[in-house]
Amino acid sequence: MNLEELIKNNLNIDSSKIYFNEPIAKYTSFKIGGNAECLIKIETQEQIKELLKFINNNNIPLTILGNGSNVLVLDAGIKGIVAKIEIKKIEIKEQNEKIEVTVGAGNKNAELAGILLKNEITGFEEIAGIPGTIGGAIRMNAGAYGKEIKELVKTVTIMDYNGNKKVLTKEQMQFEYRNSIISKEKYIVLETVLELQKGKAQEIKQKMAEYLENRKEKQPLEFPSAGSTFKRGENFVTAKLIDECNLKGYKVGGAEISTKHAGFIINTGNATAKDVLNLAKHVKEEVYKKFNKKIELEIEILGEGN
Numbered sequence: 001m002n003l004e005e006l007i008k009n010n011l012n013i014d015s016s017k018i019y020f021n022e023p024i025a026k027y028t029s030f031k032i033g034g035n036a037e038c039l040i041k042i043e044t045q046e047q048i049k050e051l052l053k054f055i056n057n058n059n060i061p062l063t064i065l066g067n068g069s070n071v072l073v074l075d076a077g078i079k080g081i082v083a084k085i086e087i088k089k090i091e092i093k094e095q096n097e098k099i100e101v102t103v104g105a106g107n108k109n110a111e112l113a114g115i116l117l118k119n120e121i122t123g124f125e126e127i128a129g130i131p132g133t134i135g136g137a138i139r140m141n142a143g144a145y146g147k148e149i150k151e152l153v154k155t156v157t158i159m160d161y162n163g164n165k166k167v168l169t170k171e172q173m174q175f176e177y178r179n180s181i182i183s184k185e186k187y188i189v190l191e192t193v194l195e196l197q198k199g200k201a202q203e204i205k206q207k208m209a210e211y212l213e214n215r216k217e218k219q220p221l222e223f224p225s226a227g228s229t230f231k232r233g234e235n236f237v238t239a240k241l242i243d244e245c246n247l248k249g250y251k252v253g254g255a256e257i258s259t260k261h262a263g264f265i266i267n268t269g270n271a272t273a274k275d276v277l278n279l280a281k282h283v284k285e286e287v288y289k290k291f292n293k294k295i296e297l298e299i300e301i302l303g304e305g306n
Contacts, residue, residue, distance in 0.1 A: 039065075074304065154169075
């Protein structure tokens, strides 16, 4: 029995949320990648549990996808099932001086930021402009303008691949630079509780506008990309080294080092994953040759082979 038949006969999830041989490029900010053998939009915790039982019983590979804003999908696509997490929930609770906000893994950062602004809640402004979902932000400990999301986290509710639900504290999350226990232990983020404070709408709005303006000015938002392509170094600014190698504007196929920000590889229109990987390899080699520094990808590669 092939995957499509298996799913149609055995998986108890609304068929309107299930897509076969689905082009994954349209679900990623890079607009690159082959097809997903099967993509399922997941809207509830119960659906994740149901899906995990199904993949475990049938030995099917599972790939978790949020907003697809920090990933590069290989040209050969993704075998098995891609679960696109769209669990949404925003609950606001005042606790003494703190405000606890419970957010679903599928809520987008910008969506949450808008609701916090309406409710005059501050603390999230730096994260607001990071494209992606809360689940993705938690998984990679997303950050900008000197703040990482770990600073706001009280607890994270996760599910392991056996369908067990757990609530992890900030300490148990093992947050590091662009990493957490989620990727190490194959956990799925369901929701998180953030600790924020009361603020003033005008000040929150102004901060968010300043950060957005800064992004527009310094980042190539007009082209598809996966955000910052390389991790920052421990004692160096990666984009600065790439710039000093005169690599801005350097192209491989449709992939190019942005002329606006050397830390970004952009898709100029028809880039393949192979173009991006070959360009990244060239950048790594040039930086190592000139500065004897090893740089690493920040984006996650999804799929097998190329």
